[in-house]
Amino acid sequence: MDDFRHYMPAVSDEQFAKIFGQQALEYWIYKKAPKCDFVGCSTYRRYLLIAGASTTIHSRLTVEPRADILSELGSDQQRNAALYYFRSADVITNRAEAINSTIERQYLGSQPASYWFLMMEAIDKLFPHYRPHMLWFRDYNCVNFETTYIMRRSLFDKYAKELFSMLEFIFRNSPVVVPADIVGKPRQPRRYPGYLGERFFSFFLYANSVRKIEVPLVFVND
Numbered sequence: 001m002d003d004f005r006h007y008m009p010a011v012s013d014e015q016f017a018k019i020f021g022q023q024a025l026e027y028w029i030y031k032k033a034p035k036c037d038f039v040g041c042s043t044y045r046r047y048l049l050i051a052g053a054s055t056t057i058h059s060r061l062t063v064e065p066r067a068d069i070l071s072e073l074g075s076d077q078q079r080n081a082a083l084y085y086f087r088s089a090d091v092i093t094n095r096a097e098a099i100n101s102t103i104e105r106q107y108l109g110s111q112p113a114s115y116w117f118l119m120m121e122a123i124d125k126l127f128p129h130y131r132p133h134m135l136w137f138r139d140y141n142c143v144n145f146e147t148t149y150i151m152r153r154s155l156f157d158k159y160a161k162e163l164f165s166m167l168e169f170i171f172r173n174s175p176v177v178v179p180a181d182i183v184g185k186p187r188q189p190r191r192y193p194g195y196l197g198e199r200f201f202s203f204f205l206y207a208n209s210v211r212k213i214e215v216p217l218v219f220v221n222d
Contacts, residue, residue, distance in 0.1 A: 003164075007171040008178050019178065021194045022147055023167070030160035038086065040150035043194075045220040047073045048094060048148055051081035053215035059095040060217045073218060082150055085213045091151035091205060094217035096142040103199060104137045112179060115170060115192045119200070122169035127162060133207040137199070144202045146217055147194075159204050166200060167193055 008016055017024060022043050029039050042048075049056060063069050072078070085092055099106050107116055120137070123130050151159070171177050179189040187195070205212055 004168065004171065011178055015190075019190050019193060021191065023163070023193050023197055026160055026197075027164060030157065030164070036153055038082075038150055039153050039156045042148045043146055045222070046094075046146055046148045047218040047220070048078075048092060048150070049073070049216040049218050050085070050092060051075075051077045053081070053213075056216050058216055059097065060219060062219050062221050065220050065222045070220070086152070089211045089213040090155050091149055091210055091212045093144050093149040093201075093205075093212055093214060094146050095214040096144045096202070098142050100141070102138055102141055103143055103202075106141075107195070107199065110187060111192060111195055112189050114174065114176075115196060118170045118173055119166060119196050121173075122166040123203075126165055126169060130203075130207045133203070136203055136206050143199060144205070144214070145198055147198050147201050148217060149201070155208075155210065158208075159201070162204065163197060163200055167197070170196075 004020075005016065008019065011019070020027075022041065026041055029041065033039060049061065082092055101109070104116070120134070123134065179192070181188050181190060204210075
């Protein structure tokens with residue numbers, strides 16, 4: 001993440017890692033991962049239930065951190081199920097969640113507005129071909145939260161390039177790159193790169209008419 005470190009000179013390396021969270025892994029994959037056909041990424045303690053997804057009605061499952069469960073989530077059965085889906089799909093991700101507001105209003109209800117509108121500006125200026133699709137943010141209410149996915153490497157490269165171009169636009173144009181923490185608030189404003197990225201991921205799939213297979217999310221509760 002050296003390309004972005006200079007935007008946050010006052011924070012420690014530990015704080016910098018927390019601010020970026022999953023985006024640090026996505027950036028490493030984008031820049032340094034070996035060539036491969038598919039790449040996957042996940043937030044902390046989250047997995048995809050691919051084998052058995054077609055007979056599971058739940059969108060989210062919570063499991064214990066037992067060795068047999070974790071082994072199953074990383075088994076050849078899961079891998080083979082993913083490869084089977086990739087005969088048709090371009091991305092496998094967790095099932096979308098319907099919320100009781102639009103995607104934009106839901107975000108603005110708990111997070112600073114400035115970063116959101118800088119993301120809107122970034123998309124408008126950097127990716128003008130997405131302009132007709134931005135109604136997704138303002139008039140839609142289903143989103144693939146959690147940013148847990150496996151996708152074709154060629155698609156990932158496009159997604160990552162756009163994601164980090166968007167984030168750099170925000171850092172470059174924001175008067176306050178690292179907002180202060182708020183005591184007692186579980187979703188701290190300084191984590192906004194992840195919160196914005198979570199929504200940009202779903203928007204990217206929509207705007208590019210990506211063929212996706214949605215499967216249950218498995219959360220390991222320790």
